[in-house]
Amino acid sequence: MPVSLHSHVPARFNMVNADEIARLCYDRFNKLPRRGKPEPGREWTLLAAVVKSIRCADSDTVEKEVVSLGTGTKCIGSTAMSPNGDMLNDSHAEVIAKRGCVRYLIQELHTAVSGGDSSVFCPADQRGKWKLRPGVSFLFFTSHTPCGDASIIPMTDSQSQPCPPVTSVKAHKGTNGGGNLKRKAEEPSDGKNTKLPRLEEQETAETQLEDRGELKQSFLSDSSKTEAPSQSVETASSDSPGPHPQIPDIHRTGAKCVPGGLADPLHPGVGYHSTGLLRVKPGRGEPTLSLSCSDKLARWGVLGFQGALLSHYLQEALYFSTVVVGKCPYSQEVMHRALVTRCSCVSDLPAGFSVCPPVLLQSSLEFPFSQGQTELRHQAGQGRISPCGAGRILTHIFLAVGTAQITWNPILSILILATFICGPNQIQCEQTSTTRAFLYLFRRTELQTYWDYKQASQSYQQAWQQLRSQAFPLWPRSDRDLLLFR
Structure with a gap:
């Protein structure tokens, strides 16, 4: 059975405790195998995670569980992007954690559709659609202020x-x-x-x-x-x-x-x-097409973090109720500007979408592998302090079989599409009993490519158009040729 880490707090203390969330995520990271982690005292990285919160109806407890966790600081340049869907362009921790959460939600949706007991989804009022179970919410944690506008x-x-x-x-x-x-x-x-x-x-x-x-x-x-x-x-x-x-x-x-x-x-x-501008992440010597994590978190506050594919089957977009930042340079005013204010003017969104800003909190606990902590623990003879070259992704479904190390050639993008369309039996990297017989009922013969499935999510695309036209007119459009993989 998958290993999980839970926390129980009385429901009457409903306010989120930022230190509790940070400790939960740090403890989960500490329980991971040593492989792929930074070298203590010499390498540093960033950590992000998605925490599922369930308010128990028959007791006064709130159960919290880390369902997705990622580390990483890298991006690839525009010339290295692959049209085959086999390269992860943006490996910042926040993006890794969000993608892992989408992977987790796809499995939970399959469980619900198959008649199983999903802890996340239940049937919605609209036929063929699903929604979050009562009392379920998701929190986002990042060990450092998101890059881009929130870091100014x-x-x-x-x-x-x-x-x-x-x-x-x-x-x-x-x-x-x-x-x-x-x-x-x-x-x-x-x-x-x-x-x-x-x-x-x-x-x-x-x-x-x-x-x-x-x-x-x-x-x-x-x-x-x-x-x-x-x-x-x-x-x-x-x-x-x-x-x-x-x-x-x-x-x-x-x-x-x-x-x-x-x-x-x-x-x-x-x-x-x-300040207040859209920004692209720096690459190694060449421009990237990856928007900053500040921009992406702001976008998720309107479009939801579920993405276009899951929007086919959800009655409402999924929003992070809270964003917690670890101990680091931080400004509540700047975070609000970057993640909330820039999108507060958006209106006329389709049904199921809204401007849903998260509660913003900071923890007093610093990530042990932050750059600051690494500098403090650095000893002579260890060599130059540098960011960790590897990244790590952990989702709930991987807990029984280990984790996938993310460097410069991950398969997470095409993995999400493949599990969405055809099931894991056709995915060589995940031939395990924990993920077989996956989402076959979602196959639609008229849709062939990743681009097709994204564009067919009409409400999501309408919401995206409203957000772009009213708040982010300069947001670069994805090159269609890079999204035609099957």
């Missing part, structure tokens, strides 16, 4: 200020200033010891922090400054006497503004970023 957070006095200050670089149209970086790095400097690092060095340093979703310090030196990178900039003039006030600044995100709209001003301090 004012720094506090207790946090290190970035150093040295940023040179104002005006972006070329549609390039976010990328063309100016190389030119600036190659220009000679009039001052001593003010040579800018080579562009390759800048990219390497930025990429390490971009993997985490934020940039804690800038890597373009102001030509008038000579401070070492490890020092704090406390004043605009080193000649002025007395204590120097710190320059207010913000945490940076490595996610880049989508082309066609506003770009980041790249001014020093708080003027470095524009």
Whole structure:
């Protein structure tokens, strides 16, 4: 039988306890096998999870269970994307956990349709449709503030200020200033010891922090400054006497503004970023087509996290009731702006969809494999601290047979489609007794490809059109050729 981790709290204490959720997810991660985890003291990663909550009708308890868990910090570039559905473009922990949850929901739906006892679904009022059982809800946990808009957070006095200050670089149209970086790095400097690092060095340093979703310090030196990178900039003039006030600044995100709209001003301090914008995640040396986790969480607050395929059979979209963030740089106001405010204006959604913002909470518990904790535990001789090269996905259905390691060639996208259409007996990677005879009744002969099934989910596509037109007009459209796999 699958192993699960539960927590029971009295229903009269109905408020979600952020530390309880974080501890539940960390404990579940700790119980996983060692393979695929970061090397303590040298590697770090991000963790995200989906927690199912069931309020028991016949008792005063709430049962919580981790049904999906993922780690990862990587994205592939646009040129590496595969038309065969066998490459996972976005391996950030939040996306991995959400995809694993969809896989779990497909199995639960099959159980319900087959007459079994699903803990999640029951028949809806509309014939042929299903809905969540009374008392069932889902919470989302992430160990770090989502990359993108939610990571553009004012720094506090207790946090290190970035150093040295940023040179104002005006972006070329549609390039976010990328063309100016190389030119600036190659220009000679009039001052001593003010040579800018080579562009390759800048990219390497930025990429390490971009993997985490934020940039804690800038890597373009102001030509008038000579401070070492490890020092704090406390004043605009080193000649002025007395204590120097710190320059207010913000945490940076490595996610880049989508082309066609506003770009980041790249001014020093708080003027470095524009806020409220759609952003794409950074890749390894080339652009990606993956929207930031902030953007995706905001989208799930309107379209639901079930996706287009499950929407064929659900009467209502599924929304996260709560989003919990682990201990890290965090701002409630910024999280609300990124995940809620940007979509609050959306209206005229089809039946079953609504603007459903989650409750936003932060835990006081830090993930043991966060970058900060890894730096604290780093010892001489361990080598350079770096993000973990592997990712991990865990869903409830995998608990009996282990976990799948996600690197650069996962099969999760095509796996979800295949289980949706034809069942697991035709999937070589999951020929197990826990997943046989899967969803055969969902086969529709007039629909052949992943694109076909997504587009045939009419209500979902209508809701997506309303969201795009009213809140996210610059959201890039998926290349149809990449979605025609069968």
